Amino acid sequence: MTSLQKFAAMTLTGIALATVLSVAMMRTSYATQFRNIPNAVPSHQHWLGTDDLGRDRFTRLVYGTAISLSLAPIAAFISVIFAACIGGMAGYLGGAWERVITAAVELVLCMPWLFLLIAVRAMMPLNISPLLSVIVTFSLLGSLGWAASARVVCASVSSLRDSEFILRARASGTPGWRLLFVHLLPNLKPVLGAQFLISVPVFILTEANLGILGLGVSEPLPSWGSLLTELESMHGFASAPWKLVSLVLLVLVVISFQLIISSDEVSA
Amino acid sequence: MKRTVLAVLACLLLLPLGLLAQVRNELRFYLHSDPRTFDPLLVTDESSDTISFLTTGRLVCVNRETQALEPELATSWKTSRDGRTITFKLRDRVFYSDGSRFDAEDVAATIKRMMDPNTHSPFADIFGAGTLTARIVSPLEVKIISSTPVAGFDRIFDQIAIVSSRSPLKEKAALGPYFIADYKPGSFIYLKRNPNYWKRDGAGKQLPYIDGIRLEIQANRDIETLRFLRGEIDLINSLDSEHYDQIAQSAPASVHDAGPSLDSEQMWFNQVANAPIPPYKRAWFRSTNFRRAIAFAINKQDLARVAFGSHAQPAVGPISPANKFWFNRNLPPAKYDVNAAMKLLQQDRFRLDGGTLRDEGGNPVEFSIITNAGNMYRERMATMIQQDLSKIGIKVNVVTLDFPSLIERITEKFNYEAALLGNINAGLDPNEQMNMWLSSGESHQWNPREKSPETAWEAEIDKLMKAQSVSTNPAQRKKYFDRVQEIVVQQEPFIYLVNRDALSAISPSVIGAHPVVLRPETFWNIEYLRLGSNARGK
Numbered sequence: 066m067t068s069l070q071k072f073a074a075m076t077l078t079g080i081a082l083a084t085v086l087s088v089a090m091m092r093t094s095y096a097t098q099f100r101n102i103p104n105a106v107p108s109h110q111h112w113l114g115t116d117d118l119g120r121d122r123f124t125r126l127v128y129g130t131a132i133s134l135s136l137a138p139i140a141a142f143i144s145v146i147f148a149a150c151i152g153g154m155a156g157y158l159g160g161a162w163e164r165v166i167t168a169a170v171e172l173v174l175c176m177p178w179l180f181l182l183i184a185v186r187a188m189m190p191l192n193i194s195p196l197l198s199v200i201v202t203f204s205l206l207g208s209l210g211w212a213a214s215a216r217v218v219c220a221s222v223s224s225l226r227d228s229e230f231i232l233r234a235r236a237s238g239t240p241g242w243r244l245l246f247v248h249l250l251p252n253l254k255p256v257l258g259a260q261f262l263i264s265v266p267v268f269i270l271t272e273a274n275l276g277i278l279g280l281g282v283s284e285p286l287p288s289w290g291s292l293l294t295e296l297e298s299m300h301g302f303a304s305a306p307w308k309l310v311s312l313v314l315l316v317l318v319v320i321s322f323q324l325i326i327s328s329d330e331v332s333a
Numbered sequence: 334m335k336r337t338v339l340a341v342l343a344c345l346l347l348l349p350l351g352l353l354a355q356v357r358n359e360l361r362f363y364l365h366s367d368p369r370t371f372d373p374l375l376v377t378d379e380s381s382d383t384i385s386f387l388t389t390g391r392l393v394c395v396n397r398e399t400q401a402l403e404p405e406l407a408t409s410w411k412t413s414r415d416g417r418t419i420t421f422k423l424r425d426r427v428f429y430s431d432g433s434r435f436d437a438e439d440v441a442a443t444i445k446r447m448m449d450p451n452t453h454s455p456f457a458d459i460f461g462a463g464t465l466t467a468r469i470v471s472p473l474e475v476k477i478i479s480s481t482p483v484a485g486f487d488r489i490f491d492q493i494a495i496v497s498s499r500s501p502l503k504e505k506a507a508l509g510p511y512f513i514a515d516y517k518p519g520s521f522i523y524l525k526r527n528p529n530y531w532k533r534d535g536a537g538k539q540l541p542y543i544d545g546i547r548l549e550i551q552a553n554r555d556i557e558t559l560r561f562l563r564g565e566i567d568l569i570n571s572l573d574s575e576h577y578d579q580i581a582q583s584a585p586a587s588v589h590d591a592g593p594s595l596d597s598e599q600m601w602f603n604q605v606a607n608a609p610i611p612p613y614k615r616a617w618f619r620s621t622n623f624r625r626a627i628a629f630a631i632n633k634q635d636l637a638r639v640a641f642g643s644h645a646q647p648a649v650g651p652i653s654p655a656n657k658f659w660f661n662r663n664l665p666p667a668k669y670d671v672n673a674a675m676k677l678l679q680q681d682r683f684r685l686d687g688g689t690l691r692d693e694g695g696n697p698v699e700f701s702i703i704t705n706a707g708n709m710y711r712e713r714m715a716t717m718i719q720q721d722l723s724k725i726g727i728k729v730n731v732v733t734l735d736f737p738s739l740i741e742r743i744t745e746k747f748n749y750e751a752a753l754l755g756n757i758n759a760g761l762d763p764n765e766q767m768n769m770w771l772s773s774g775e776s777h778q779w780n781p782r783e784k785s786p787e788t789a790w791e792a793e794i795d796k797l798m799k800a801q802s803v804s805t806n807p808a809q810r811k812k813y814f815d816r817v818q819e820i821v822v823q824q825e826p827f828i829y830l831v832n833r834d835a836l837s838a839i840s841p842s843v844i845g846a847h848p849v850v851l852r853p854e855t856f857w858n859i860e861y862l863r864l865g866s867n868a869r870g871k
Contacts, residue, residue: 096720098639098716098717098720100635100638100639100717103639117639117640117713118639118640118713118716118717119639183735183738184738187734187735187738191701191703191730191732191748191749191750192699192700192701192730192750193730194730195730198730278706278707280706280733280734280735283730283731283732283733284712284715284716284719284731284733285716285719285720285731294709298555298575298576298579304582
């Protein structure tokens with residue numbers, strides 16, 4: 066691990082710890098509307114001012130960060146599981162199976178999945194709590210965003226399948242399940258780890274995109290996406306630069322993940 | 334050295350353009366999309382409507398400031414007692430932009446073409462199933478006969494643009510103050526002053542004063558605001574409160590808040606009998622007490638102040654106070670009263686149980702409000718309503734949907750509980766809202782397409798709306814429609830939230846502008862607008 070990667074890991078840990086501590090110490094609810102002071106400037110009561118409904122922006126940023134940082138890894142985990150199963154199966158079975166599954170993966174990759182997400186979200190029941198809606202949103206992200214990872218996993222399994230140690234294991238009569246769990250999966254760990262780290266910032270950004278379109282997390286729950294909608298117009302942040310904090314935090318997190326990934330990808 | 338030479342060359346090249354701009358007397362503003370049509374009889378979108386307004390002539394015109402009907406191409410008119418015939422006396426010596434003469438034949442041809450089913454003119458729909466025919470009495474007199482009585486017959490002709498029957502340019506031959514001189518799709522439309530325009534000012538000078546209008550096509554409101562602040566465009570016809578405040582900060586003299594517009598924002602509950610919602614929820618939504626309680630529990634003052642930055646007014650009822658004639662001034666003002674809400678709920682045997690409101694059967698009161706994603710104002714209002722209703726123990730889930738999904742839910746599947754949307758009223762007459770108030774109407778959103786009225790109050794509204802639509806006595810019509818407004822306020826099928834203000838921006842260099850609440854807010858008196866000495870290019 067290089068010093069830059071150590072720094073990135075420390076930054077992520079720092080942000081996560083600060084978020085957890087802030088959530089624990091927070092006195093104001095992220096939903097409380099101080100309607101007499103909408104769009105207030107920063108003060109000792111409201112460190113980052115208030116939003117257009119008078120809600121404390123700092124509280125919303127802390128909760129939004131907590132939500133995005135805790136749920137994006139879950140979505141990434143779901144997506145990696147899907148990728149491991151589908152890509153692993155294609156690579157392990159090989160031949161016609163591999164061609165069919167790879168074609169299916171290509172098809173999934175071709176889909177405009179932002180629109181797919183919007184369509185799937187529109188079909189969801191309306192009466193679900195904001196927390197459940199955010200969990201469903203990230204689960205959808207995870208269950209729809211596995212295709213790119215599946216392709217990488219398939220390629221890795223294919224190369225492992227033809228490797229000498231697998232051939233020897235086969236020749237010595239090792240059963241299929243043992244081959245998969247004892248020989249293949251442990252060798253896939255770095256690839257799956259890298260795919261996980263790649264997926265986390267992707268899902269964070271996708272949720273932010275959905276949030277900017279107004280289709281992300283339900284009100285009043287905050288997320289980075291809903292916080293970034295404040296920056297839609299240039300006027301929005303030119304007159305109130307403290308609104309940029311959510312963007313800075315998002316960029317910092319995404320860059321940190323990218324910096325960590327590079328080492329994992331290389332080692333994978 | 335090279336750079337200096339280039340700079341000098343650039344200045345030399347720009348010099349003629351600057352000189353050209355100086356001699357131009359040109360108004361500039363933005364259209365937010367390409368016009369779908371230049372045929373004034375087929376106009377359905379805002380951009381086409383703007384072009385139609387600037388280039389066509391009408392027999393009569395609603396003065397956007399006084400809301401009174403004034404003569405235009407017709408010098409006088411008379412409606413028969415039975416409301417089926419209207420006779421127009423036409424202005425003499427009026428010519429189209431191409432020099433062809435205007436007379437009764439054009440009016441008759443316009444009516445014939447508009448009513449032809451093959452034209453698919455949206456204006457034919459105003460007359461419903463009735464037919465309209467024109468009979469030429471003389472070149473300067475025409476009778477228009479309807480098969481059914483038409484209420485407010487004369488005012489309808491404010492919307493109908495007269496098209497030439499003889500000009501080879503057809504609908505592009507302009508009777509209005511301007512004609513279309515150039516059009517580059519996706520880029521701009523250039524309108525030139527109509528040299529044959531009939532209108533003159535008090536001193537006898539031919540109108541309009543401004544020689545040309547350049548309408549650039551630009552959908553981005555941020556760019557529009559920025560270019561207005563730079564002085565590159567002269568007006569913004571309709572602003573939202575965010576951009577209004579942005580302009581007000583640096584150019585306070587340029588912004589105009591004309592007060593509440595005709596548009597309203599409202600929410601309603603799904604009362605459709607076979608909607609896929611639990612029966613106990615349908616029972617809540619069909620209860621007048623429940624709906625009225627919700628109306629009392631929503632702080633409309635706060636919605637107007639916080640969600641719209643004080644550029645909206647709490648709505649009183651279905652008609653905005655901006656509609657001077659039809660607004661019922663006897664309606665009580667909007668009231669925020671949590672205690673009154675609780676009393677009404679108790680009448681329906683709702684009870685508070687540890688901070689949660691429960692109905693008679695013990696079901697917690699929880700429902701979802703759907704609205705269109707990306708509409709910042711509606712999202713804000715829904716979130717504020719969520720907090721307001723939590724004070725009486727109601728849990729509201731705010732769901733933002735993409736527009737097609739939302740429309741599908743409220744018009745076809747009826748798979749929703751409450752919706753928050755707006756109503757854009759372009760016209761003043763209640764006849765334009767028939768589809769919304771008749772129980773059989775498609776836009777009777779809380780329960781559309783009823784075979785027969787499902788409640789007594791809906792039956793009464795049906796009766797009143799039908800009566801006003803055939804009455805030719807304005808006072809009687811007003812009486813009927815006042816009662817409709819009373820019923821709506823008592824029953825709250827729509828909970829009217831706010832009326833947005835009509836916001837606009839006009840450069841101080843545009844002289845003679847008086848922004849109003851009716852469309853087109855800023856250039857309704859385009860003929861009389863002038864560009865002052867500090868105008869761009871002067």
